[in-house]
Amino acid sequence: MNSRRGVWWVVGVGLAISLLLAGAVSFYASSAPDGLDRVATDLGFSSTAQDSAAAGSPLAGYGLDGVSDERFSVGLAGVVGLAVTGLLAFGAFTWLARRSRRPGPAGRSPIGDAPTS
Amino acid sequence: MHIPDGFINAPVSAAAGLVAIAGIGLALRGATKELDERAAPMAGLVAVFIFAGQMLNFPVAAGTSGHLLGGALAAILIGPYTGALAVSIVLIVQALLFADGGLTALGLNVINMAFVTVLAAWPTFRLLVRLLPRTRRVWVSAAFVAGLVSVPAAALAFTVEYAIGGTGTFSVGAVLTAMLATHVLIGVGEAAITALTIGAVLAVRPDLVLGVRDLLPRPVLRPRVLAP
Numbered sequence: 001m002n003s004r005r006g007v008w009w010v011v012g013v014g015l016a017i018s019l020l021l022a023g024a025v026s027f028y029a030s031s032a033p034d035g036l037d038r039v040a041t042d043l044g045f046s047s048t049a050q051d052s053a054a055a056g057s058p059l060a061g062y063g064l065d066g067v068s069d070e071r072f073s074v075g076l077a078g079v080v081g082l083a084v085t086g087l088l089a090f091g092a093f094t095w096l097a098r099r100s101r102r103p104g105p106a107g108r109s110p111i112g113d114a115p116t117s
Numbered sequence: 118m119h120i121p122d123g124f125i126n127a128p129v130s131a132a133a134g135l136v137a138i139a140g141i142g143l144a145l146r147g148a149t150k151e152l153d154e155r156a157a158p159m160a161g162l163v164a165v166f167i168f169a170g171q172m173l174n175f176p177v178a179a180g181t182s183g184h185l186l187g188g189a190l191a192a193i194l195i196g197p198y199t200g201a202l203a204v205s206i207v208l209i210v211q212a213l214l215f216a217d218g219g220l221t222a223l224g225l226n227v228i229n230m231a232f233v234t235v236l237a238a239w240p241t242f243r244l245l246v247r248l249l250p251r252t253r254r255v256w257v258s259a260a261f262v263a264g265l266v267s268v269p270a271a272a273l274a275f276t277v278e279y280a281i282g283g284t285g286t287f288s289v290g291a292v293l294t295a296m297l298a299t300h301v302l303i304g305v306g307e308a309a310i311t312a313l314t315i316g317a318v319l320a321v322r323p324d325l326v327l328g329v330r331d332l333l334p335r336p337v338l339r340p341r342v343l344a345p
Binding site: 005014030035038042050051059061088089 | 118119120121122123124145148149150152153154155156157158159160161162163164165166168169170172173174175176177180181182183184199202203206207209210211212213214215216217218219220272275283284285286287291292295296299300302303318321322325
């Protein structure tokens with residue numbers, strides 16, 4: 001076969017695109033209400049919404065508290081969210097992938113199920 | 118599509134939380150069969166990409182926007198169980214750090230955006246790719262259709278939750294009609310992003326698309342990932 005790109009090449013390009021989207025392009029995202037908000041407003045039940053207990057988070061509403069420039073505020077919030085999501089997801093999936101190759105703790109391994117080929 | 122606190126009453130939200138926990142448990146077990154050392158980094162990437170994609174609201178009609186949900190994309194790329202987990206991680210980060218979607222509504226949001234989207238998209242995609250010719254164009258089109266159906270399916274799930282535990286007093290019919298009308302349009306955006314992304318990965322490394330791996334011309338022997 002011809003030279004194939006490695007998995008980490010694909011992942012690296014994907015991460016770079018994601019960083020660009022969350023860090024820079026997100027500033028240009030539409031600020032119109034999304035489909036559910038629109039329906040709730042049009043039908044008149046949007047007033048039943050309550051503030052989330054996380055509303056005091058420094059990142060609430062996709063802006064970083066204390067950063068007045070909106071472009072930076074949104075971009076930084078995006079980068080922080082990306083980093084947190086990435087750490088959680090890469091950690092969790094690497095751990096799960098390792099588990100899947102081991103016989104597993106007693107009782108959890110499906111009997112007769114070969115590892116995925 | 119992120120439900121804030123208060124739209125759906127406490128008992129139904131709590132029940133949804135339990136369903137979400139049970140579903141994540143099921144997905145954790147299923148994901149161990151989908152994940153291997155080549156799939157794990159892809160799964161991490163999918164979660165990151167969906168987080169970024171969900172920040173990008175696109176206009177769909179006058180005064181209305183929509184954004185990627187990602188369930189279809191995730192299921193096709195990394196499998197339904199791992200895909201549901203990836204979207205769940207994104208939703209948890211959004212609810213805790215960004216106050217996007219309520220905390221008591223987190224279970225509802227996980228059900229609608231992580232489970233229902235995958236449950237709608239994955240069988241649709243697999244049915245199409247197994248029935249139709251094995252070409253990249255067909256697979257990209259199947260990804261489009263899977264993305265397209267996933268968003269109205271999530272909107273339908275919200276309507277069911279509203280019917281059971283909505284705190285508003287509006288007729289279920291009115292909510293259903295309005296939700297479907299808006300989300301069919303948002304589904305087109307979802308479909309386009311899903312097809313574009315799947316097409317890009319198919320062009321570079323088709324074996325990294327779990328949804329078609331068993332249909333590739335030659336069985337790809339598990340390549341060892343060499344340390345860089």
